[in-house]
Amino acid sequence: MTKLTAIVCFGLPEQQVDILMEGLNGTASEPMRWVVFGCDANLLGALYKLWGETTELIAVIIPASTEGLEEAALTILQSERIPLSETVWVLGPAVAWPGPDDARAILHSTGGRLDSLVTRLADLAARI
Numbered sequence: 808m809t810k811l812t813a814i815v816c817f818g819l820p821e822q823q824v825d826i827l828m829e830g831l832n833g834t835a836s837e838p839m840r841w842v843v844f845g846c847d848a849n850l851l852g853a854l855y856k857l858w859g860e861t862t863e864l865i866a867v868i869i870p871a872s873t874e875g876l877e878e879a880a881l882t883i884l885q886s887e888r889i890p891l892s893e894t895v896w897v898l899g900p901a902v903a904w905p906g907p908d909d910a911r912a913i914l915h916s917t918g919g920r921l922d923s924l925v926t927r928l929a930d931l932a933a934r935i
Contacts, residue, residue, distance in 0.1 A: 811836070811838040811839065811893070811894075811895060811911075811931075812838065812839055812840065812889060812890065812893035812894060813838050813839065813840040813841065813842055813884075813889050813893065813894045813895075814827070814831075814838045814840075814841055814842070814894070814895050814896075814897060814928065815841075815842045815843075815844070815880075815884065815894050815895070815896045815897070815910075816841070816842070816843045816844065816845070816896075816897045816899075817844045817873060817880060817896060817897070817898050817899065817902060817904075817906075818844065818869075818873040818898060818899030818900075818901060818902040819843075819845075819897055819898070819899040819916055820845075820899065821843070821845045821847055821850035821851060821853075821854055822850070823899075823916060824841075824843050824845070824854060825854060825857070825858075826925070827897065827924065827925060827928065828841060828854075828858055828862065830925035830928075830929075831925065831928060831929065832861075832862075834929065836928060836929040836931075837862075838895075839863060840862075840863040840864070840865065840887075840889065841858070841862060841863070841864045841865070842865045842867070842883070842884065842887070842889065842894075843864065843865070843866050843867065844867045844869050844873070844876070844880055845866065845867070845868065845869065846868065846869055846870060846871040848868050851866040851867075851868055852866075854866060865883075865887060867880075867883060873899070873901070873902050873904065874903070874904075877904050877907075881907060891907050891909035891910050892909050892910070892911060893911060894907075894910050894911060895910065895911055895912045895913070895914065895928065895931055896910050896912070896913045896914070897914050897915075897916060897924065897928070898913065898914070898915050898916065899916055900915075900916050900917055902915075911931070912931050914927055914928065914931075
């Protein structure tokens with residue numbers, strides 16, 4: 808099984824990102840990188856402080872409304888040399904964008920419990 812290159816969290820609340828990272832930490836499903844687009848600088852900083860030494864984490868602050876930021880997100884991934892075909896995107900509940908066409912998979916968070924989302928991510932990673 809090949810490790811997933813990156814999980815991209817776009818518009819997902821930072822607390823939920825932490826739960827996903829915790830759920831996949833140390834498992835075969837853990838990606839090589841996490842790219843987190845979030846709107847709370849303090850929480851992004853806390854995520855980086857908690858996970859930055861053990862996980863390759865790219866934290867990007869964006870406005871609360873993700874509308875119109877899709878191209879910027881794709882440009883950042885391109886500048887980090889992360890192929891879209893090797894990414895799984897987790898979109899927050901308020902994100903209207905369907906995600907990039909070239910992504911390996913796109914999951915939508917409903918804002919509820921994340922157990923099923925962690926399980927779906929693990930299942931996806933196991934199939935890679």
